[in-house]
Amino acid sequence: MRDIAIISAVLVSIPLTIRYPFVGILVWAWIAIGVPHQEAWGFSQSFPVNMIVASVTILSWFFSKERRLPPSGSIYWLLIVFLLWVTFSSFFAVKPSWSWQFWDRCWKTVFLGLFAAAMATNKVRLHALIWIVVISLFYFGVKGGAFTLLTGGNYHVFGPPKSAIGDNNALALALLMSLPLANYLRMQTAKKWLQHGILAAIGFTVIAVIGSYSRGALLGLAAVAIAGIMRTRRRFLYFALVAALVIPAFNFMPESFHERVQTISQASEDESFMGRVHAWQVAFYCAVDHFPVGVGFYAPQLDEIFHHYLPNDKSHAAHSIYFQVLGEHGFIGLAIYLMIIAAAFTVSARIRRLSRDVSELRWAHEMASMFQISFIAFCVGGAALSMAYYDVFFLTAALLLPMERIVRSAVRASAISPTNMGDLRTEVPANA
Numbered sequence: 001m002r003d004i005a006i007i008s009a010v011l012v013s014i015p016l017t018i019r020y021p022f023v024g025i026l027v028w029a030w031i032a033i034g035v036p037h038q039e040a041w042g043f044s045q046s047f048p049v050n051m052i053v054a055s056v057t058i059l060s061w062f063f064s065k066e067r068r069l070p071p072s073g074s075i076y077w078l079l080i081v082f083l084l085w086v087t088f089s090s091f092f093a094v095k096p097s098w099s100w101q102f103w104d105r106c107w108k109t110v111f112l113g114l115f116a117a118a119m120a121t122n123k124v125r126l127h128a129l130i131w132i133v134v135i136s137l138f139y140f141g142v143k144g145g146a147f148t149l150l151t152g153g154n155y156h157v158f159g160p161p162k163s164a165i166g167d168n169n170a171l172a173l174a175l176l177m178s179l180p181l182a183n184y185l186r187m188q189t190a191k192k193w194l195q196h197g198i199l200a201a202i203g204f205t206v207i208a209v210i211g212s213y214s215r216g217a218l219l220g221l222a223a224v225a226i227a228g229i230m231r232t233r234r235r236f237l238y239f240a241l242v243a244a245l246v247i248p249a250f251n252f253m254p255e256s257f258h259e260r261v262q263t264i265s266q267a268s269e270d271e272s273f274m275g276r277v278h279a280w281q282v283a284f285y286c287a288v289d290h291f292p293v294g295v296g297f298y299a300p301q302l303d304e305i306f307h308h309y310l311p312n313d314k315s316h317a318a319h320s321i322y323f324q325v326l327g328e329h330g331f332i333g334l335a336i337y338l339m340i341i342a343a344a345f346t347v348s349a350r351i352r353r354l355s356r357d358v359s360e361l362r363w364a365h366e367m368a369s370m371f372q373i374s375f376i377a378f379c380v381g382g383a384a385l386s387m388a389y390y391d392v393f394f395l396t397a398a399l400l401l402p403m404e405r406i407v408r409s410a411v412r413a414s415a416i417s418p419t420n421m422g423d424l425r426t427e428v429p430a431n432a
Contacts, residue, residue: 006036010049017056021064022119024057026132028112032391034136038160054108061115070117071401074343079398082336083110086297089329093296094305099328102297106389113391113398120402123363127188129399130181130367133392137178140171141205148211153253157211164390172209172217173381176224177392179205180373183228187366203245210249213260220381221246227373276384279316283327285309287334294330298386321382337388341379344397347404348372354407358414364407371396 010027017024030036031050061067070076086106093099120126144157159171179202186198209217225242232238250258263273279301286295286305298317299305306315318324326334351368355361378393 002039003037006039007047007049010053013053014056017053018060021057021060021066022125022128024053024060025112025116025119026128028053028057029116029129029132029391029395030136032109032112033133033395034139035160035163035165038163050108054112057115061119066119066121068118070114070398071405073347073401073404075340075347075397076114076117076401078336078340078343079110079114079394082333082340083107085333085336086329089293089333090296092290092293094290094299095296095302098302099296099299102389106297109389109391109394113394116395117398117401120399122406126367126399126403126406127185129395130185133395134178134182134185137165137174137392138182138201138205140165141175141178141208142201144171144175144208144211145204145206148207149252153211153257155211156213157208164387168212169214169216169385170387172212172214173220173377173385173387174390174392175205175209175212176217176220176377176381177374177396179224180228180370180377181396184367184370188363206245207249210246210253210257213257215260215263216381216384218261219384220377223380224373224377227376231369231373275314275316276319278310278313279306279319280323282306282309282316283318283320283323286327287330290330292330292332294326294328294333297328300324300327317386319384319386321378321385321388324386324388340397341375344375344400345372347400348375351400351404351407354404354411358411360414361407361410364403367403368400371400 010031013023013027017027028050031053037047037049083106086103090096090099090103116129120129140157140159147155148157156168157171158168159165159174165171165174182198182202182205186195186202189195189198206221209221225246228242229235229238282305283300286300286309295305301315301317303315306313318327322334322338325337329337348368348371352365352372355364355368374396375393378387378390382388382390
């Protein structure tokens with residue numbers, strides 16, 4: 001039944017996408033982030049839903065009146081350069097048949113971000129994409145939180161199988177990134193019932209993060225909480241709400257959870273952590289020995305490569321977005337990647353500054369603030385996870401491009417006529 005429902009939803013979206021290409025972007029993002037076909041158990045798991053939706057979306061965009069490139073900016077060019085570099089480095093992969101399959105997923109992830117940036121031409125469309133991200137991930141957050149409560153926290157919360165967030169640690173990081181975005185939607189809605197619904201979903205999702213047993217996610221959760229406190233004007237109330245949620249959740253968890261948390265302070269004695277350290281060493285050696293291109297997508301974790309450097313250790317994935325890119329694409333690849341992250345923080349800070357004193361752009365100021373907290377979650381939680389090419393990061397970073405264009409256009413209009421800002425829901429001209 002689930003298979004039929006999912007495939008039917010995709011098929012219904014195709015004629016709408018042909019007429020309105022942005023519908024295809026929403027469905028494409030839903031499938032890429034929420035992987036609903038992996039929640040079924042039949043033919044939809046092997047059905048190429050993402051390829052079909054992406055192909056129809058690209059063709060519809062090409063033949064539509066909305067055919068335009070993303071707004072130019074540092075993030076745009078850095079994404080293009082990064083994609084070109086990882087493509088170039090993949091030609092020198094130690095095991096091409098292994099690495100090219102992951103390149104295939106990476107370029108689609110970057111393209112989704114760029115196409116979304118090209119078509120998110122107004123506030124309504126930006127909101128629609130954020131809703132898609134939040135709904136796609138909060139499905140697992142609410143379900144995972146309920147599962148944790150019902151089972152007494154005795155089992156780990158996992159994501160959908162055969163997906164980028166299938167692992168408990170990966171799911172926890174994805175949920176952390178979605179929390180600020182959900183909070184933004186809560187701040188933007190005027191309907192009390194929806195505000196309360198989102199707040200309840202945030203609570204369940206926080207419990208799911210704790211129920212994942214991911215130590216890296218706990219550090220990321222602390223970073224998100226601190227960043228949120230720093231960004232709100234009602235800090236005492238925010239702190240009280242966080243404490244009222246997190247402290248009971250921690251006390252609710254069983255002894256096995258607390259034993260795992262305590263290993264954070266004993267990292268040098270923890271076998272799992274030391275495995276990460278060894279994986280970081282291998283990534284560094286790969287980048288040095290295969291300068292400047294690295295060894296290819298996900299190659300450092302292969303037994304023949306890992307054991308070349310550490311023959312007596314069990315092979316491990318990179319367990320760090322930074323060392324992952326370093327080992328796979330060399331020092332140049334890491335430098336470009338870090339510049340993308342830096343540009344995301346810089347552009348979002350610029351949007352906050354431009355929109356701070358314009359009341360009609362309060363939404364942009366809040367959106368940029370929540371994006372920054374989401375990036376903080378990615379940078380902190382990703383320091384111990386192999387999620388360098390995660391869809392939500394590339395998508396939200398790319399959305400800063402049209403967002404900055406909208407803000408700049410509105411600020412110019414405000415300077416000309418402060419009392420006549422115009423309807424910010426209308427499209428920004430392509431030459432703005």
